Amino acid sequence: MIKKIFRYLFITLIVVGILWTFYFLYNKSQEPPVVFKTTQAFDTLIIKKTVATGSVIPRKEVNMKSQVSGIIEKLYIVAGQQIQKGDVIAKIKIIPNMLNLANAENRVNQAKIGLDNAKMDYDRNQNLLNQSVISKADFQLYELKFKNTTEELKAAENNLQLIKEGVTKDAGSATNTMVKATISGMVLDVPVKEGGQVIESNTFNEGTTIASVANMGEMIFEGKLDESEVGKVRVGMPIELTIGAIDKQKFAAELEYISPKGVTENGAIQFIIRAKVNNSSIGGNFLRAGYSANADIILEKKEKVMAIPEGVLKFDNEKAYVEMEKGNQVFEKKFVKTGLSDGINIEVLEGVKKGDKLKLPQVAEQEPKH
Numbered sequence: 377m378i379k380k381i382f383r384y385l386f387i388t389l390i391v392v393g394i395l396w397t398f399y400f401l402y403n404k405s406q407e408p409p410v411v412f413k414t415t416q417a418f419d420t421l422i423i424k425k426t427v428a429t430g431s432v433i434p435r436k437e438v439n440m441k442s443q444v445s446g447i448i449e450k451l452y453i454v455a456g457q458q459i460q461k462g463d464v465i466a467k468i469k470i471i472p473n474m475l476n477l478a479n480a481e482n483r484v485n486q487a488k489i490g491l492d493n494a495k496m497d498y499d500r501n502q503n504l505l506n507q508s509v510i511s512k513a514d515f516q517l518y519e520l521k522f523k524n525t526t527e528e529l530k531a532a533e534n535n536l537q538l539i540k541e542g543v544t545k546d547a548g549s550a551t552n553t554m555v556k557a558t559i560s561g562m563v564l565d566v567p568v569k570e571g572g573q574v575i576e577s578n579t580f581n582e583g584t585t586i587a588s589v590a591n592m593g594e595m596i597f598e599g600k601l602d603e604s605e606v607g608k609v610r611v612g613m614p615i616e617l618t619i620g621a622i623d624k625q626k627f628a629a630e631l632e633y634i635s636p637k638g639v640t641e642n643g644a645i646q647f648i649i650r651a652k653v654n655n656s657s658i659g660g661n662f663l664r665a666g667y668s669a670n671a672d673i674i675l676e677k678k679e680k681v682m683a684i685p686e687g688v689l690k691f692d693n694e695k696a697y698v699e700m701e702k703g704n705q706v707f708e709k710k711f712v713k714t715g716l717s718d719g720i721n722i723e724v725l726e727g728v729k730k731g732d733k734l735k736l737p738q739v740a741e742q743e744p745k746h
Contacts, residue, residue, distance in 0.1 A: 414733035430599020434590035441583040487529035498522040600646040628657040699735035
């Protein structure tokens, strides 16, 4: 009797175990119901903009060059220094060209010979004039020749001195061996050193830059805009500058130039733009020449408009709609009319009102199984 009881009990346990296993596996195989998060319309500021990349540079930057070739004997400036127009920035020591020097010396010698000859003719005919042997008109020819040869010698000597020293006797304090600043501003760069050679600026040669000077009180943004965006902008549009070296601050600017001609860069057509930086937005910051910057060009701006996240929009035959909740996780299609978009949020003109719950496209969470 006891054996039968144990046998039935054992069979019962086996059956219960099998049933529980099937029940457990069945529950595991069931997908929990999906719960979607929802969002609602809200009031916000929407700014439609396009972005140009470039740098901040001075509006006026001038390269100071020497008028003579030679060796830099002395530099009077360093980068970062403020200078005024007319300040001496460098002194050049002339290293004359040997061919030009030889020609100039030969010209002086010939002028001396010519003057000596004209002086003898002048003196001889002066005596003849005093003796009334020749007329005053005849004497004037020798007098004119003497004056011309005197001036020729003077010009030849000045030319020789100019080749040797870069200055003439008649120049007084004026000299082109002293390089002077042509504008007031800050010295940005001094690419030469004392003892270095410089070449004069002329028609055939740009010459050696001794210093770059700029007015740092007037900065501009210069950048490039893609051809797909350039048609959307116009002169006078406001710009917000973000400078990589200065965190968490925006600088105001105004678009003042759009290039009429594009340039090819990496297979794309780019247009150069320039914008004037508003000095009042700089504050205590020092904008260094060449800072990289991004320019947000504001195409359109609306304040306190009703908007929704652009990600909730769907399209049916190019008509925009949202999925609006009508019951507990029950959604229906609702066509909407939209307005301005900034790429994240979009203005809603019709179809949605405050308080409506709109389905977000992603699965937010899974309802736990009870």
